[in-house]
Amino acid sequence: xxxxxxxxRPIALTEKATRLARDSHQVIFEVLREANxxxxxxxxxxxxxxxxxxxNTLIVRGKExxxxxxxxxxxxxxxxxxxxxxxxxxxFFAETAT
Numbered sequence: 408x409x410x411x412x413x414x415x416r417p418i419a420l421t422e423k424a425t426r427l428a429r430d431s432h433q434v435i436f437e438v439l440r441e442a443n444x445x446x447x448x449x450x451x452x453x454x455x456x457x458x459x460x461x462x463n464t465l466i467v468r469g470k471e472x473x474x475x476x477x478x479x480x481x482x483x484x485x486x487x488x489x490x491x492x493x494x495x496x497x498x499f500f501a502e503t504a505t
Contacts, residue, residue, distance in 0.1 A: 410450035413442045418486070419499045432491045438464070440485045447487045458492035 415437040418424050427433040438447055444462040451459050465488075469481035491497070 408439070408442070408446070410453045413439050413446050413450040414454060415439065417497075417499050427488070428496075432493065432495070434489050434491065434497050436487045436489060438485050438487045440466070440483070442485070442487075444487075447489065451489050455497050457495040457497060459489055460492050461490040463488045463490075 418435040418437060419428070421435075424435045427435065434451075436447070436451070438450075442450075444464060447462050447464070448459045451457065451462075465486050467484050467486050469483045471478055471480050473479075
């Protein structure tokens with residue numbers, strides 16, 4: 408499994424994610440459900456060139472949705488809260504010069 412497969416997407420648009428990034432140097436990612444903390448740490452360090460001090464993971468349970476008269480259930484997914492070393496930052500909305 409490659410680093411690009413481990414990290415699915417950053418979750419940076421929520422109020423909690425913004426507060427954690429600003430105050431605690433933490434970044435939240437959706438990750439592959441089979442990935443462990445060591446694989447997540449290695450992927451973040453390789454992809455973003457930062458130093459990771461800790462990784463906390465949790466399984467987010469899928470919600471049940473109404474679809475017409477029936478019901479459907481969203482899939483469960485894994486969330487990783489990655490704590491970066493002091494001075495390390497990941498800016499997802501950096502302006503690129505064109």
